[in-house]
Amino acid sequence: MRSEKARQGRLATLVVMGVLLSACARQGHPEAAATKPPAMGTTGAAESMAPEMLIGSWTLVDVADTGAGKILHLADSELHLIGSHCGTLGGSWRANDEGVFLADVWSASTVVVENTPGCEKASQETPGWLRSVTAYQFDGAGLPVLLDGRGQAVARLIPGATPTPEPDKADSVLEPPMVTDEARRALTPAVALPATLVPADQRQLIGRWAPKSGHKAAYLEFTADGEWHGSDGCNDQSGRWITAAGGTLLATARAATLAFCADSVPIEQWVTTARRAGFDGKVLVLLNAHGSETGRLSPTS
Structure with a gap:
């Protein structure tokens, strides 16, 4: 009995030492503690990084440029940034199961562009905060966080956003996006690069x-x-x-x-x-x- 208790005590000590050594290693190498998009495969834990989980109508939180939109609408490969001073901006987006994210804005409501100074240019440019986004991850609550190239949070996405009607706004933008078979095909995980390349x-x-x-x-x-x-x-x-x-x-x-x-x-x-x-x-x-x-x-x- 004593021998068994002693063995358990030694194991507990080893576990504690391992935790302490791991913490010290992270403190000695700051880059190891930096937030980075997870590099996962296509099975197991990677299911939580499925890019189709980004499809939805999201309220933008913690965005530095508060005038660049309040709702991010991601449907299939289409993107709409809603609530900016130029109304609804449109474009496209890409993402993969390795946490990479890319967005591009290149259109806007014709009515707004024609009647609002500066919006013709804005309709052809991706807002600076969105251009800086290169990755995504999910927080402890399972909500998406958009990250920049340094792994820093650029925006947090809260589900359930409800866009309001605007001139020239399509009905599809007012409805919650659905994950379609087409979206799944577009976001399917890529096989590894051949060893010959x-x-x-x-x-x-x-x-x-x-x-x-x-x-x-x-x-x-x-x-x-x-x-x-x-x-x-x-x-x-x-x-x-x-x-x-x-x-x-x-x-x-x-x-x-x-x-x-x-x-x-x-x-x-x-x-x-x-x-x-x-x-x-x-x-x-x-x-x-x-x-x-x-x-x-x-x-x-």
Whole structure:
């Protein structure tokens, strides 16, 4: 009996020492204690990071720019920022199960834009606070928190927001968003980058790229401010982009013209369906969530 009690006492002591050593290690390395988007896989604990849990009508809390909107409406890939001084702003968003988040605003109510000074420009620019968001996580209550590149909270999302009718506001924006099969497909976890490719990072992607074949005027350019520009050969295209570990690449796309031309290259589709980016030598390879190639491009200089 004494031997068993002694053994239990030694185990308890070891557990306490382990906790103390762990705490000391975190104090000695501040970066280990910093808030960072969790890097999870696609099973087990990662279920709590399912990006479809972001779909909803959310009241924005703790946003530094109080005039940039009061409600964030996320439905499928569409985004609406409601209650700004320019009414309702529209755009798109992307997220993945690794906690990466990207938003892009590029439209607004025509009535408001035409009658409110400064709103034409605002309708074509993502608000600064929303541009700074690069990740998300869920707090202890299971509510979403949007984070910047340093892992600091930019906004907290409270469910149940109820938008009020406005000129030109679609009925779909007034209704609570639902998680559809289309949304699940768009947000499906991406398979890992093939071992034959070297993961691309933000620094390596910046620059101008040309497709291996197709229209000679087609191109894709990533800029350091998180914007991408391109052409299928006849239509100018653009959006925002973000990278993360493992060659993760997420990108949005804005409205574009639809002129027809022979040998056009689906640059926009390549970029927006891509979930990973890697290098085969100097060639940039874009892959979708299932690991299938969406396009190959070479540097132009």
